[in-house]
Amino acid sequence: GAGVSQSPRYKVAKRGQDVALRCDPISGHVSLFWYQQALGQGPEFLTYFQNEAQLDKSGLPSDRFFAERPEGSVSTLKIQRTQQEDSAVYLCASSLLERGPYEQYFGPGTRLTVT
Amino acid sequence: GESVGLHLPTLSVQEGDNSIINCAYSNSASDYFIWYKQESGKGPQFIIDIRSNMDKRQGQRVTVLLNKTVKHLSLQIAATQPGDSAVYFCAEMSDSGAGGTSYGKLTFGQGTILTVHP
Numbered sequence: 267g268a269g270v271s272q273s274p275r276y277k278v279a280k281r282g283q284d285v286a287l288r289c290d291p292i293s294g295h296v297s298l299f300w301y302q303q304a305l306g307q308g309p310e311f312l313t314y315f316q317n318e319a320q321l322d323k324s325g326l327p328s329d330r331f332f333a334e335r336p337e338g339s340v341s342t343l344k345i346q347r348t349q350q351e352d353s354a355v356y357l358c359a360s361s362l363l364e365r366g367p368y369e370q371y372f373g374p375g376t377r378l379t380v381t
Numbered sequence: 382g383e384s385v386g387l388h389l390p391t392l393s394v395q396e397g398d399n400s401i402i403n404c405a406y407s408n409s410a411s412d413y414f415i416w417y418k419q420e421s422g423k424g425p426q427f428i429i430d431i432r433s434n435m436d437k438r439q440g441q442r443v444t445v446l447l448n449k450t451v452k453h454l455s456l457q458i459a460a461t462q463p464g465d466s467a468v469y470f471c472a473e474m475s476d477s478g479a480g481g482t483s484y485g486k487l488t489f490g491q492g493t494i495l496t497v498h499p
Contacts, residue, residue, distance in 0.1 A: 301489075308489030308490050308491050309425065309487075322486065361485055370427070370487065371427075372425045372426070373424050374423050
């Protein structure tokens with residue numbers, strides 16, 4: 267594909283449900299980032315992968331958040347026991363190399379609404 | 382903590398006018414700054430970047446100015462068009478990762494809503 271894709275685009279979850287958000291980065295991109303964007307705010311860093319290695323997860327807000335990229339391509343962000351404060355747009359970005367600064371290409375995001 | 386911030390301005394301009402969007406940052410160690418454009422329902426789109434050893438960089442219809450003395454960044458859009466209507470974010474990256482290089486973690490500001498009237 268031409269760019270970063272994410273699925274689903276919209277997800278409504280009842281409080282307490284688990285959700286899984288998928289990111290397909292641009293083929294061959296080494297670096298993959300997850301960001302969380304609350305309404306009216308700028309994106310905030312969650313976690314970073316270099317190939318399959320999760321090198322930084324300092325932005326994950328709680329141990330209910332878990333991310334993986336087992337084969338160094340597709341990544342999944344999982345949120346367990348969702349809470350209302352988890353409602354946000356979750357953005358995935360990829361870049362070609364492992365060192366900055368290199369342009370990060372963002373996907374369209376998954377809008378998660380927890381009711 | 383370190384932050385890059387916009388004071389949530391909304392900018393409304395007429396088509397053909399020049400637009401200036403401002404950003405204040407607080408991390409003096411930042412080495413690299415980027416402006417992104419985000420349209421409704423889409424992810425941020427790269428517009429232009431600038432390294433900390435520069436004070437000006439020009440692209441197509443856009444110019445970024447960096448004033449390190451007052452930690453201020455601005456984006457100038459010439460001959461603004463309705464298609465430029467979006468939320469604009471500044472973001473910073475610091476070259477302070479392992480081995481002295483950054484893997485690209487970005488810190489974003491809050492955003493400015495630009496509305497261009499035909």
